[in-house]
Amino acid sequence: MNIIIMEKIGFCYGVDRSISITKQVKNMYPRPWILLGPLVHNDIVNKELLNDGYQMLKNKDEINNFKNVTFISTAHGINPKLKTEIIKNNTLVETTCPIVLKNNNKIINYFNNGYTVIYIGKHHHQESDAIIDYVTLVENIEDIKSLQIDSPLIVLTNQTTMSIKDIERCTDAVLEKYPDTLIDTIICPATKERQVELLKHLDSYHDEFDKWLIIGDKLSNNTRKLTELTKLYTTNFHYVENINDVMNINFEGTKNLLITSGTSTPNSIIDEIVQYIKENIQ
Numbered sequence: 001m002n003i004i005i006m007e008k009i010g011f012c013y014g015v016d017r018s019i020s021i022t023k024q025v026k027n028m029y030p031r032p033w034i035l036l037g038p039l040v041h042n043d044i045v046n047k048e049l050l051n052d053g054y055q056m057l058k059n060k061d062e063i064n065n066f067k068n069v070t071f072i073s074t075a076h077g078i079n080p081k082l083k084t085e086i087i088k089n090n091t092l093v094e095t096t097c098p099i100v101l102k103n104n105n106k107i108i109n110y111f112n113n114g115y116t117v118i119y120i121g122k123h124h125h126q127e128s129d130a131i132i133d134y135v136t137l138v139e140n141i142e143d144i145k146s147l148q149i150d151s152p153l154i155v156l157t158n159q160t161t162m163s164i165k166d167i168e169r170c171t172d173a174v175l176e177k178y179p180d181t182l183i184d185t186i187i188c189p190a191t192k193e194r195q196v197e198l199l200k201h202l203d204s205y206h207d208e209f210d211k212w213l214i215i216g217d218k219l220s221n222n223t224r225k226l227t228e229l230t231k232l233y234t235t236n237f238h239y240v241e242n243i244n245d246v247m248n249i250n251f252e253g254t255k256n257l258l259i260t261s262g263t264s265t266p267n268s269i270i271d272e273i274v275q276y277i278k279e280n281i282q
């Protein structure tokens with residue numbers, strides 16, 4: 001079996017940075033160290049932190065009950081109101097990806113200047129939750145069709161890990177409804193380059209690969225977007241989180257396999273999966 005592994009795999013810069021800052025907290029601040037949610041969208045990484053003495057906040061509504069605690073924000077940002085509550089009585093270590101932070105600051109700036117901000121994102125994702133008070137969130141074309149905005153100042157932007165195709169479709173729909181909308185969309189470079197690399201292969205070789213393996217956590221938006229793009233071209237794909245998922249796949253007759261991953265998938269998981277396939281399936 002030929003195995004082609006995409007060039008851009010494993011952790012992105014933002015995830016790597018977030019984990020690295022969090023690991024330093026242990027040496028710099030007194031216990032307890034409490035994560036404000038899953039630090040990154042990967043179960044293995046989050047479990048490792050919990051085993052290492054970190055805790056996870058169960059309910060954000062209880063934040064006022066804490067005093068002299070070290071809280072750690074996730075890579076996906078923190079809601080400004082929550083931040084204000086936390087820093088009244090506690091320490092906050094921010095690990096938000098700088099690309100998310102820059103996008104959120106831009107959104108707040110638009111909001112403060114009177115714009116209605118249409119935001120393409122996912123409901124209840126940590127990144128959209130962090131900015132939800134400033135935006136009108138839309139997930140799809142249907143949401144855009146039902147918008148009722150009465151404002152001369154409208155800007156369109158998005159969660160940083162959406163897909164190229166989502167952004168194109170939603171931009172067209174918003175411009176059809178509100179032609180004067182200012183377009184200020186963004187896809188973070190790590191997300192975009194994975195999509196571009198995958199799309200290049202899907203466009204040119206979708207018939208030549210018998211299987212497409214997309215490795216990443218089910219909560220990872222950018223991994224889900226890689227899956228959605230693949231689905232546009234082929235049904236021969238599997239969205240797997242770990243080696244157990246791979247063990248359930250029937251590889252019989254597979255001659256060419258392509259592997260890609262989301263930005264919060266550790267290289268160790270990818271290596272383990274590739275090793276397993278080479279040793280057991282070839």
Ligand code: SF4
Pocket residue numbers: 012013014015075097098099100160161188189190191222263
């Ligand atoms: S996927 Fe992009 S926006 Fe998200 S953490 Fe990684 S670099 Fe930052």
